[in-house]
Amino acid sequence: QLHLVESGGGLVQPGGSLRLSCEASSGTLDRYPIGWFRQAPGKEREGVSCISSSSSNMHYADSVKGRFTISRDNAKNTVYLQMNNLQPEDTAIYYCAATINSECSGYGYEYDYWGQGTQVTVST
Numbered sequence: 001q002l003h004l005v006e007s008g009g010g011l012v013q014p015g016g017s018l019r020l021s022c023e024a025s026s027g028t029l030d031r032y033p034i035g036w037f038r039q040a041p042g043k044e045r046e047g048v049s050c051i052s053s054s055s056s057n058m059h060y061a062d063s064v065k066g067r068f069t070i071s072r073d074n075a076k077n078t079v080y081l082q083m084n085n086l087q088p089e090d091t092a093i094y095y096c097a098a099t100i101n102s103e104c105s106g107y108g109y110e111y112d113y114w115g116q117g118t119q120v121t122v123s124t
Helices: none
Strands: 003-007 010-012 018-026 034-039 046-051 058-060 068-073 078-083 092-098 118-122
Touching: 003 092, 018 034, 018 092, 018 118, 034 068, 034 078, 046 068, 046 078, 058 068, 078 092
Parallel strands: 010 118
Antiparallel strands: 003 018, 018 078, 034 046, 034 092, 046 058, 068 078, 092 118
């Protein structure tokens, strides 16, 4: 069983940066493609970014391209989401998820394991 734990969220001013981490508290991440999702109040969950198990493929939502970078360190059992130039519309709870499929995707229903989420708030 894979248990995921997100960390790194917080309050940041517009234009600021945060780095989210997704760590496996049990199990190992290296075989799993990992996705980052977010859900803002009153909005549907959306896919933000995903990375293949080997880091050979990465995908980003149009809304975060050029600002967010996904990476992974399988030796540390951790996936990261570096978020730069954060804007108020990035405010949401951010979740990481792992899929048993061979490739990652932006669809939450394709993921099998989820973390509990970490709050990101962008505000003055």
